[in-house]
Amino acid sequence: MRQVLFLLLTLLLPCTAAQAGSELPSxxxxxxLTVTGDITRTNAGDEARFDAAMLRNLGMHAVRTHTPWTEGVSRFEGPLGRDLLAAVGARGRQLRVKALNDFVAEIPVSDVEDNDVLLAMRRDGKPMSVRNFGPLFVLYPFDDHPELQTEKIRFRSAWQVATIEVE
Known part of the structure; x- marks a missing residue:
């Protein structure tokens, strides 16, 4: 049995190592969105650059929630933050999320791992424009988890996201 396990590990480890360092599609x-920092998968030098189709290909998820900045309940759609971090092989503990207007939010990776934090791209079935929180909005599932309705979490919910640095 040990020999079979050793053989399987010997065969699988090179594949895992190759995938970890492989490049993302262009x-x-x-x-x-541009992701930098402590990542292992890139497509432009030491950066991981994403267009809308690449983000959609990470898997779209939806959450219906109120936010402190919108009226009523909206349906937001986008990839989960943890799926983005997996796609780039993120190894850090902190995310430095920067918006188009230079606002910066510091988000612990644990937030993204422990909650269904979206990189919302759509609101109520429509792409989010820069004027309306887009192209990307870091959105916590506020209605699903009332304990997230704090000032600290609100400051982490950045919109008009352009870059994420993994630290």
Whole structure:
């Protein structure tokens, strides 16, 4: 039995190592997100650049929630933050999320791992424009978890996200 386990591990470890250092596909459309820092998968030097299609390919998830900045309940859709971090092989403990207007939010990676934090791209079925929190909005599932309705979490919910640095 040990020999079989050793053989399996010997065969699987090189694949895992190769995947960890492999490059991401190149964006075909306009880049809307750049991820830098402590990552192992890139597609432009030491950066991981994503267009909208690449983000959608990470898997779209939805949450219906109120936010402190919108009226009523909206349905937001986008990839989960943890899926993005897995795609780039993130190894850090902190995310430095920067918006188009230079606002910076510091988000512990544990937030993204422990909650279904979205990189919302759509609101109520429509793409989010820069004027309306887009192209990307770091959104916590506020209604699903009332304990997230704190000032500290609100400051982590950045919109008009352009870059994420993994520290």
């Amino acid at each position: 964006p075909q459309g306009r880049v809307i």
